[in-house]
């Protein structure tokens with residue numbers, strides 16, 4: 001029998017398949033099914049800075065905004081914060097009690113201010129690791145890239161002061177020097193970097209003149225983007241790489257492992273096919289390993305990374321060529 005066990009961020013996982021942070025990972029029922037279906041670990045739904053702010057605003061929409069409410073505002077914002085946060089900490093505790101797999105908490109953050117102290121509670125609640133979903137949209141035309149980039153280092157520095165459990169950074173690709181930025185992030189002492197998050201993107205409904213959400217779920221073709229960067233960066237960093245976006249089946253997992261990923265997150269495919277889709281994903285990985293005579297993941301991890309492949313230029317090629325694309 002082929003063995004899917006791996007180590008990610010120092011945590012032993014029975015499978016490289018991690019269920020990514022999303023609405024699928026916020027209820028105990030789902031978490032138990034994810035565990036029962038053999039996933040290696042689960043990343044809980046992120047606690048959003050915005051989510052807390054929205055709750056506070058909801059409460060205040062009933063208030064008389066003409067009155068001086070500074071004290072009340074402080075009280076209510078703390079109250080709302082505690083409610084949300086308590087629920088989250090309870091979920092971590094319950095998940096830890098009931099699941100056999102590592103539970104990775106997640107925080108969606110854009111600043112290093114106010115919240116990092118809260119990370120201590122996540123560690124106390126029993127989370128095995130913390131994934132920081134950091135995204136600062138570099139949208140201001142007067143702000144230089146290095147200012148945005150500094151936020152990432154500040155966040156890691158502040159959170160590292162608070163906790164000892166492993167930390168992973170889930171990032172986007174919106175950096176001018178992506179390779180160098182990821183390398184520098186790997187020097188900060190984080191145990192994992194997740195490439196990449198996939199964000200809400202806007203679309204325009206031209207019939208109703210409204211902004212609407214572009215495709216909520218990824219499609220399997222989107223795997224190429226993270227595959228390129230996992231392949232280029234693996235073996236060059238002082239941290240584990242975890243692949244995310246566009247992995248919809250067992251072959252997708254195998255591709256990312258061949259590129260050099262330590263672990264692979266899945267999300268959209270489970271929304272589209274149900275949590276039961278974890279079964280065929282695992283079956284396909286086992287089958288591929290058997291067909292290719294691999295007993296363990298480490299026997300083939302990184303074999304197709306840029307460093308190891310016979311054709312390293314393929315990962316750097318960006319222009320269409322007739323030879324590769326078949327069309328001009």
Ligand SMILES: Cc1cc2nc3c(=O)[nH]c(=O)nc-3n(C[C@H](O)[C@H](O)[C@H](O)COP(=O)(O)O)c2cc1C
Nearest residue numbers: 020021022023046133197198218245246266267268
């Ligand atoms: C409905 C939905 C909710 C999500 N919520 C979160 C979240 O709370 N935190 C987070 O880090 N990523 C979140 N994601 C992003 C996923 O974890 C994942 O990174 C992304 O969907 C790309 O992976 P996929 O191609 O396997 O879907 C969400 C994705 C979807 C579709």
